[in-house]
Amino acid sequence: MIQHPAIFALASGAGRAAVAVLRLSGAGTAGIVTALAGRLPPPRRASLRKLRHPGTGEVLDEALLLWFPSPASYTGEDSAELHLHGGPAVLAGVAEALVAAGARPAEPGEFTRRAFLNGRMDLTAAEGIADLIAAETEAQLRQALRQAGGALATLYGGWARRLTALLARQEAFIEFEDEDLPADLDDTVARDAAALRAEIASHLADGGRGERLREGLLVAILGAPNAGKSSLLNALAGREAAIVSARAGTTRDVVEVRLALAGVPVTLADTAGLREATDEIEAEGVRRARRRAEEADLVLAVFAADRPPDAETLAWVRPGTLVLANKVDLAPAPAAIGGAVPLAVSARTGAGLAALQERLAAAASELAGTADAAVLTRPRHRAALEEAVGWLEELTAAPLPELRAETLRAALRALGRITGQVGVEAVLDAVFGEFCIGK
Numbered sequence: 070m071i072q073h074p075a076i077f078a079l080a081s082g083a084g085r086a087a088v089a090v091l092r093l094s095g096a097g098t099a100g101i102v103t104a105l106a107g108r109l110p111p112p113r114r115a116s117l118r119k120l121r122h123p124g125t126g127e128v129l130d131e132a133l134l135l136w137f138p139s140p141a142s143y144t145g146e147d148s149a150e151l152h153l154h155g156g157p158a159v160l161a162g163v164a165e166a167l168v169a170a171g172a173r174p175a176e177p178g179e180f181t182r183r184a185f186l187n188g189r190m191d192l193t194a195a196e197g198i199a200d201l202i203a204a205e206t207e208a209q210l211r212q213a214l215r216q217a218g219g220a221l222a223t224l225y226g227g228w229a230r231r232l233t234a235l236l237a238r239q240e241a242f243i244e245f246e247d248e249d250l251p252a253d254l255d256d257t258v259a260r261d262a263a264a265l266r267a268e269i270a271s272h273l274a275d276g277g278r279g280e281r282l283r284e285g286l287l288v289a290i291l292g293a294p295n296a297g298k299s300s301l302l303n304a305l306a307g308r309e310a311a312i313v314s315a316r317a318g319t320t321r322d323v324v325e326v327r328l329a330l331a332g333v334p335v336t337l338a339d340t341a342g343l344r345e346a347t348d349e350i351e352a353e354g355v356r357r358a359r360r361r362a363e364e365a366d367l368v369l370a371v372f373a374a375d376r377p378p379d380a381e382t383l384a385w386v387r388p389g390t391l392v393l394a395n396k397v398d399l400a401p402a403p404a405a406i407g408g409a410v411p412l413a414v415s416a417r418t419g420a421g422l423a424a425l426q427e428r429l430a431a432a433a434s435e436l437a438g439t440a441d442a443a444v445l446t447r448p449r450h451r452a453a454l455e456e457a458v459g460w461l462e463e464l465t466a467a468p469l470p471e472l473r474a475e476t477l478r479a480a481l482r483a484l485g486r487i488t489g490q491v492g493v494e495a496v497l498d499a500v501f502g503e504f505c506i507g508k
C-alpha cells in the first residue's frame with residue numbers, strides 16, 4: 070500500500086449536528102491521533118477520548134475515536150475517524166489541531182482517489198460511489214450500488230481480458246508465422262474480435278437509459294399562452310410553484326420543479342406560452358421555452374380543449390410527444406391533435422391527472438428505466454467504448470497481422486481508460502473532481 074501524506078476532512082454533512090465525523094488518512098495518522106488523543110485506541114474499536122490541541126494542551130472535545138491500520142481501511146492507508154460534537158467551533162478547533170499535528174485538509178474525492186491508487190477499487194466503482202452519494206431516488210440508488218459493487222468493473226474488465234488473449238494469439242501468429250501454427254489462427258482472431266465488437270456495440274445501443282437515470286430526465290411543458298401549462302405544473306408538483314392568471318403571457322422565466330417518477334428523477338419545466346410576442350421580455354421567455362423543449366427528453370404539448378389547436382405548438386408534436394387537451398371541463402377533448410390522441414385533463418377539476426401521472430411514469434421508465442444488469446452510466450465510458458468498437462472495426466479491414474495487433478492494442482487502451490488500468494492523470498482529475506470533499 071502506498072501511504073501519501075496525511076489528509077483530513079469532514080465526512081458527514083456540513084452545519085450544526087449532534088455528531089460530526091472527521092476522517093483522517095495517510096502516513097503519520099497514528100502519530101497525529103496520538104498527538105491529540107494521548108494514545109491510539111485498539112484497531113476498529115470505538116473508544117472515548119479527550120482531544121487536546123498538541124501545542125497548547127487545551128481540551129477541544131470529548132470524542133469517539135476509531136483507528137483503522139493499513140491495509141484494512143477505505144483508502145488502504147492508515148486511517149482514523151473522529152466522531153465529534155457537531156458544532157462549528159469544535160470542528161474549527163479540531164481542524165486547527167490536526168494541521169498543527171501535521172495533516173492537511175483533503176481535496177474533493179481525495180480519499181477515494183487514494184483507495185483507487187491502492188487498488189481497493191477500479192475507476193467505475195469509484196464513480197459508483199460518487200453516484201451513490203448523489204442519488205436522489207431509489208432507481209438511481211440501485212444503479213449506483215450495482216456500479217459501486219463492481220458490475221461495470223466486471224463487465225469491462227472481462228472484455229479487457231478477452232482482448233488481451235486475442236492480442237496474445239495475434240502476436241503468436243506474428244512471432245511464429247513460419248512454424249506449425251494452426252493455419253486459421255489469424256482468421257479466428259478476426260472472428261473472435263468481431264464477436265466481441267458486437268457485444269460492446271449492443272451494450273452501447275441502450276438508448277442512453279443508464280446515463281439518463283444518472284442525470285435525471287428533463288420534461289418541458291409547452292403550449293400557447295393560457296393553455297394551462299402553469300396550472301398543470303402546479304397540479305403535478307402539488308404546490309403553487311408557478312404563477313397562474315387569466316392574463317396571456319403570465320409565465321416568462323422557465324419555472325422548474327423536481328419530481329421522482331417511477332424512481333427516476335425528473336425536472337419538470339414550465340415555460341412561457343408560445344406566440345409572436347411583441348413585448349421584449351416575453352419574447353426572451355418564448356426563446357427560452359423553445360430552447361428548453363429542444364433539450365428536453367420529453368415534451369408535454371398542452372392545448373386548451375375550448376380553442377382550436379395553435380400552429381406554434383402543433384409544430385412540436387412528433388412521435389414521442391405527450392399531447393394534452395386541458396380544460397375538458399369547458400369543452401370535450403378533440404379526438405386527435407396533430408395526428409396524436411390527446412390525453413384529456415382538467416387542471417381545474419383534476420380530471421385525468423391520475424392518468425397523466427401514469428403516462429409520465431411510464432415514459433420515465435421507458436426513457437431511463439434499467440433492468441438489473443450492468444448498464445452504461447457515463448459519457449466518458451460511452452466515448453471510450455465507441456473508440457474500442459472503432460478499433461475493432463479497423464481490425465477487420467487491416468491487411469497485415471502487425472496492423473491487427475496494433476488495433477487490438479489500441480482497443481485495449483481505450484477499455485483501460487474506463488477502468489483506470491491505463492492511468493491518465495487528466496482522467497483521474499476529471500473523475501475525482503466531481504466528488505464532494507470528505508469522500
Ligand SMILES: Nc1nc2c(ncn2[C@@H]2O[C@H](COP(=O)(O)OP(=O)(O)OP(=O)(O)O)[C@@H](O)[C@H]2O)c(=O)[nH]1
Nearest residue numbers: 294295296297298299300318319320342396416417
Ligand atoms: N376552466 C379551466 N380553466 C383552467 C384550466 N387550467 C387552467 N385554467 C385557467 O386558465 C388560465 C391560464 O392558466 P395558466 O396556468 O396561467 O396558463 P399558462 O398556459 O401557464 O399561461 P401563460 O403562462 O400565460 O402562457 C387561468 O385563469 C387558469 O385558472 C382548466 O383545466 N379548466
Ligand SMILES: [K+]
Nearest residue numbers: 295314316319
Ligand atoms: K396565463
Ligand SMILES: [Mg+2]
Nearest residue numbers: 298299319320
Ligand atoms: Mg404559465
